[in-house]
Amino acid sequence: MEENHESLLVNFNDFEFETEETNNFKKATKQEKTDLLEFIGGFEKWSILSDDCKMYVVGFLDYWTRCKLSLCSKKDHEIVKETILYITKGVRPENDGVRMKPKHLAELFKSGFEQKHSDQATIDRITLKDNFIQIHTVSNFIRTWKFHQKLDECIIRSKSSLDPEFCCSNTFSIQNGKTEKEFLKIAKKVMLKCNNTVDTLEIGMEKNVEKGIVAKFGTIKHLIINHRSGEPVKFWLDKLNENDILESLSLYTSKWWYYCYRKYPFDDIAHPSVVKAKNLKMAFHVEITDEQFLSLEASRMAISTDTLSIDTLFEFIRRWFNDEMNDEFVQCLIWTKTNYRSMSSRLFSVFNAVEHNYRSREIANYTEFFKKFEKYGQLGNFYQINKGNDQNKSISVLISTNSFLVLRTGFPCIRDGQPGVKLVFPNDILDVFD
Known part of the structure; x- marks a missing residue:
């Protein structure tokens, strides 16, 4: 019997009936719906229906209703399991859809489905953590694997x-299996499925299971690495294509004591992908030289370091002032214990900086703009600097006791028919503490 996939849930409010007089459809009245239900008899005659008829009815039910029905009897459980849950229209009849059997969920990635719905089958995010793998497709399909060692069994x-549409889980064990070995098998299959190319890749593993997962990455747009030392970070960075430019690179540690007490030489993670990344976050104390810092090309960056000289940060501002920096620059946030307050006099003399107290709310139209600076400093002052060749473009510089912040905030506008500048606080500021 052909299955109707237009609706997975019976909704009597959508029923329409054909009249003999006009042969047109109209919405059923409440009494007509009641009469219809009495005529059908609800599920009273369920037991006398053939298996094909039962599967046809189940095809109209949503996932959770099917789950409830499957608990009624062993026979109902089998009927529900064998009824197509999610249409994939595979090449072969037996691959025409996903049923509620957990192993059949893999049908989402059958070739027939990919050929007809390739955009829906595309994996856009992969997460690899200790004993944990997750894939996420552009159609919001999510699949996860969790690995656990119990004596000589690997439980997945x-x-x-x-x-x-659906949610289904399954647990199985592998006798004489090892967690790392089984993790590696599935991780390699996942990376092979997307040809080692994915929009976002998140890596956070302590155990040495990374070897053999992939020899070289394809194109990666966003890379997130939760590290314990510089060595695994460099291990993954070396698998990137040096000619590819990452949209974002985020390096962080989830251990607070690592952030507080450990310092990482930039040489350990130096890689063209770090230098060229458009958005760069290094959420740990990094020992970086002045030359290495000035070589970074990110339009947004957030790092934590105490090794930069005051002359280097002044040079950073000078490059923007003299239009020697990418016009797409948005932010530079440095959390530091170094005191750069003495730079303020040079900002006045060289760049004609204008000082503002963001706690005074001195400009009524920019109350909210001023307020947003409070997250990054306690002293209450920041400096507005116009570009040397365009007075309608400006940056805001905040120097506090624990941070150095440069933001692109001034943009050209027309006010009262005259060219002017509009102050806009950037959205989605990168921060090492987020």
């Missing part, structure tokens, strides 16, 4: 979901 818990 998998979960697949496509909200609101």
